[in-house]
Amino acid sequence: MSQEELHAYLTLQHIPNLGDTSIKRLVHRFESPQNVLRQSKAVLLNIEGIGEYKLKEFFNKEHALEAEKELEFIEENKFEYSCYQDENYPDRLKHCIDGPILLFKRGKAAYNNPKILSIVGTRKVTTHAIDFIKKFIEDLAPLNPLIVSGFAYGVDIAAHRAALDHGLDTLAVVAHGLNQIYPKVHIKYEQAVENQGAFVTDFWSSDNFDRTNFLRRNRIIAGISEATVVIESAEKGGSLVTADIAHSYNRDVFAVPGRPGDSQSLGCNNLIKTQKAQLITSAADLIYLLNWQLDEVLKPVQKQLFVELTEEEKLIWRFLRDAGKEQLDLIALHCKMPTFKVVSLLLNMELKGVVRSLPGKQFELA
Known part of the structure; x- marks a missing residue:
């Protein structure tokens, strides 16, 4: 992708209310992001799904200026980037209608592993769940899967650590730009993840961490993987949102059951009860159900x-x-x-x- 094309995509991405789905529709219609930016309002209004609301900020020149700043940041830090039409873009995300138009990556891990597994769950993880994660990933290690999670407290960081301990690549999908780390206490794992895996996001360096970013982050975790595993979850939580998104993408969803009445098991048990997730109790179950050889x-x-x-x-x-x-x-x-x-x-x-x-x-x- 040329710098001109990247700059055009960044400009479109910065426009409020437009969104990834609308940008893809426009690029498909006009064949390139540069051509999209050259169109008049009258022409754009003739595109299905593009109305006055989405074009409210479209012609504001500030978006191009901000895109130029972000382009300089990407080049200065030598971050890898990929557009949804590029070969180095995650293959499974290409099939998600709301997948990000751009992904930014800091680290060495590639997206081309045929076995990609997302592991998510509660931030208030129990020692029992941590022990399960360690054993689960240890048993999966001979198949060399790519382990994906959100670098958050609890299940997320336990999954990343177990992957690192067994020499597996791991992707930390974060809800902020690549110029920061959240939570800050996890900065001690930053170098290991960057050396053996990668940090991935569609947020800019100017996007500070905010809890409202989790939904946008979770669609990447769900979409990039062949399957999502939920390990401990309360009745409500971000991991259940990720499971719902994965289910909407027609991806396999698995949940580890817990004792009835345990607060940290309600989410997993409900996923299984409502048939949004298949029950697993070991890595062997997952290998069998996914037919990994x-x-x-x-x-x-x-x-x-x-x-x-x-x-x-x-x-x-x-x-x-x-x-x-x-x-x-x-x-x-x-x-x-x-x-x-x-x-x-x-x-x-x-x-x-x-x-x-x-x-x-x-x-x-x-």
Whole structure:
């Protein structure tokens, strides 16, 4: 994208009341942001969805001047930027009608990981949830997913930290410009995220943090990912908004259940009860439901002559030895174990190099 084009997009982005959806409609009609800015009011009013209200500030020259300042800031700090039409723009966000026209990034992580997972939840996280997050991401680590969250207190920062601890890329989607950090107490994680992941936003350097920015931030968290996982949430909260947005985008939403009556579990339990989220209790559940295949990412290793298996794993091994490849549900039926239990056992056996997963939720001995 040329500087002229970026400046035009920034100018359009700065115009109040216009919005990402309207800008996309105008650019589609006039083929470039520069051409949009050259149009007369009479011409623009003929575009569906563009009325007097949206054009109220359109011809104010201050927007171009402010865009010039932001362009200088981006170039001075060498931040990466991408337009919704660019190849380096997150692929899944391209399919979101209200996805940002511009994204700004500070850090090394790329958007091209095929396995992108958002993890969100309450700021008042319990130690039980933190332990769950650590184990959850540890078990996902062999698949090398990109972990996305909002860099906030509680579940967000726990997810980022667990990703960093296991060498995974992580995106911190923030509700302010890239020239600041919120909350300030998390500045101690700034360098690690920038070195191993990235900070992402569609806000400018002149946009100070405000709680009203969370909704705009949350649409990126929901839209950039293949799925969103909610881990602990009160009856109301930002993580539920993110889940609703992900649901509206037809993305997979998962929730970790809690005990009935627990205040920090009401949100997750309600998502499951209203069928806006699928219930998961482990990484194995997620891998099964998303049909992620471990053999796509695990490096070939020499088989061990002796592998330690639990009694339950031995039962599955003997069945697959005699039956050959078999579907998950039939393995559970013949081994007389719940399916969710078999999913977890098969994941452990796959990590040990004993079994391999096949398309159609089938498994066989490796």
